[in-house]
Amino acid sequence: MLVTRDPTRPHTRRFSARAARTANSALNAAIGALVGFGVACVPDYEYGERPPRLVDDGPTAGRDAGPPTQNPPPTTGGPTPTWWQDVEPLIRAQCHLCHGAAPLYGAPMPLATWAELHAPGRSDPSKKVHELVAARIARNTGLPPMPPVANGHLTEDEIALIQAWSAAGAPEGTPPSEDPKPDAGVEADAGGGGTPDSGVDPGPDPEAPFExxxxxxxxxxxxxxxxxxxxxxxxxIETDVPLHAVEITPVIDEPEVLHHILLFRDGGRNYPEERTGFLCAADTVLQGDWELLHGWAPGGQTMVLPPEAGVRLEDGDHLVVQVHYNNPGNNTHLDASGMMFKATRRLRPNDAAVLGVGLENFSLPPGQPAVERSGDCELERPMHVFSYSPHMHLLGAGARMEVMRNGGAPQMLADVPTFAFESQVSYPASWDLNAGDILRATCIWDTTPRTGTTRFGEGTTDEMCYLFIAHYPPFGEYSCGN
Ligand code: HEC
Incomplete structure (x- = not known):
């Protein structure tokens, strides 16, 4: 939907550029500071596995993500790394989701071919793109990390390898021309997706028709x-009977300009029809009676509710979608992105609910790269958790959730090593919890941008600490912890 249409048509909304610029500059300054310091304090993870990222690319995610690639071993004093032998597989795996042949999600340029890495840089044409890459992947640049925190991670060795390659003039090396089918992985993927299963006809879906x-x-x-x-x-919502949403799917209308999407239920039913700019960004973290139903960032996917539970939708419910945009291009985009509920009239046995496990009434000393606080919540009844999403304000840097069972040592349920205010997402889970289990949510903040104490509170410069867990049966409260 690239716009060459009549921009005056009635459904077109325009952001007020001036208001947005003023308001956003404050937020950007704060986020910029946060992210810069956040990078500085990120420990050097050596993942046996990748961090708990979004499970895989949803149907609407990266068009050019390519097949998963084995990372090459780091070169330490060996021959000069080359594009084909060393760098291309890394860039493909970590960057093509956004910087593919047709850039998506606000990425300003492609990083798909060797020639593209030798083109003049966009933000600084006196440098080549590979030089900007080498600079931008460094830790502690003061800019959002590449890849963004929700989308991947380069190890120190991988960063060193790309930087060594750039410093050596970014040589091309030899293309793997002997490979008869360069697209084999893609074809295999497509074929795999289309493979019919055993041939047993599941019959009509008893929950149909869906709305x-x-x-x-x-x-x-x-x-x-x-x-x-x-x-x-x-x-x-307008409906004659209560419904159960069984899936929540991100709607990606203008991927070139999308950064992320959050979907909320406004419990107070009093939020205005539309709001833009800083207030809208802040509202999503300030309203005590809002339920975060789903969060999407590039690579994210549909939330499929477990078969025994649905998200209840009733007549008059207010749902608010918050969409975060960047437009690096030269065209105006008219965007209709958001989320889509797939809902049934056949109510399932359980309503799904969202509980914030965390703590309140804490205070954080300034100047600390990694301050932790934990809150415990004891369950009185069993609970199944199918999704979680950490929630802090501008200083948030990471989060964990552990469970303590029968007085035993804490066991890790979720470890989110990097968190960014502007990239809040939901992660899938499948945790069966017992009555008597104690859930411990730990938040990690980087307070180096602050000179005074930061306290718990609802302002953006105050802090919060919740891990939102989507679960059933309903716990009965919005939050739990100490
Ligand atoms: C989830 C999408 C996404 C992924 C994945 C991603 N980027 Fe980006 N990249 C962006 C966006 C959006 C921008 C523009 C905003 C900014 O500069 O922060 C950007 C900007 C950049 C820039 C700045 C360009 C300039 O002209 O200054 C560089 C360099 C860059 N990315 C390199 C990378 C590299 C290298 C990777 C992989 C290791 C990567 N990016 C992965 C979204 C992404």
Whole structure:
């Protein structure tokens, strides 16, 4: 939906550029500071496995993510690394989701071919793209890390390898021309996805017919140069009977300009129909009676509810989608991204609910790269958890959730080593918890940007600490902890 249409048509909304710029600059300054320091304090993870990232690319995610690639071993004093032998597989695995042949999600340029890495840089044409890459992947640049925290991670060795390659003039090396089928992985993927299963006809779906309920932006106009613009858009549910949503799917209308999407239920039913700019960004973290139902960032996917539970939707419910935009291109995009409920009238046995496990009334000393605080929540009844999402404000840097059972030592359920305010996402889970289990949520903050004590509170410069867990049966409260 690239816009060459009539921009005056009634459903087109425009952000107020001036208001957005003023408001966003404060947020950007804060986020910039946060992210810069956040990178500095990120420990040097050597993942046996990748961090708990979004499980895989959803149906609408990266068009050019390519097959998963084995990372090459680091070169330590060996021959000069080359594009084909060393760098291309890393860039493909870690960057093509956004910097593919057709860049997506606000990425300004492709990183798909050797020639593209030798083109003049976009933010600084006196440098080549590979030089900007080498600079930008370094820790502690003061800019958002590449890849962004929710989307991957380069190890120190991988960073050193790419930097050594760039410093050596970014040589091409020999293309793997003997490979008869360069696209084999892609074909295999497509084929795998289309393979029919055993041939047993599951019969008609007893939950059909489904109602598809979109909660999306009303063709919001995202103009060239838009940076960290936020739009919050409300949908009011109209239904004659209560429904159970069984899936929540991200709607990706204009992937070139999307940064992330959050879907909330506004419990107080009093949020305005539309709001843009800083207030909208802040609202999503300030409202005590809002339930975070699903979060998407590039690579994210549909939330499929477990078969015994659904997200209850009733007549008059207010749903708000918050969409975060960047537009590095030269065209205005009219965006209708958001989330889509797939809902049934055949109510399932359980309502799904969201509980914030965490703590309140804490205070954090300034100048600390990694301050931790934990809150414990004891369960009185068993609970199944199918998704989680950490929630802090601007200083948030990481989070964990552990369970203590029968007085035993804490066992790790979720470890989110990097968190960024502007990239809050939901991660899938499948935890069966017992009555008597104690859930411990730990938040990690980087307070180096602050000179005074930071306290718990609802302002953006205050801090919060919750791990939101989507679960059933309902716990009965919005939050739990000490
Ligand atoms: C989830 C999407 C995403 C992924 C994955 C990603 N980037 Fe980016 N990248 C962006 C966006 C959005 C921007 C523009 C905003 C900014 O500069 O922060 C950007 C900007 C950049 C820039 C700045 C370009 C300039 O002209 O200054 C460089 C360099 C870069 N990315 C390199 C990388 C590399 C290298 C990787 C992989 C290791 C990577 N990115 C992975 C989204 C992504």
């Amino acid at each position: 598809m309920i979109p909660v999306v932006a009303p063709n919001a106009a995202v103009r060239p140069g838009a940076t960290d613009e936020y739009g919050c858009f409300r949908t009011v």
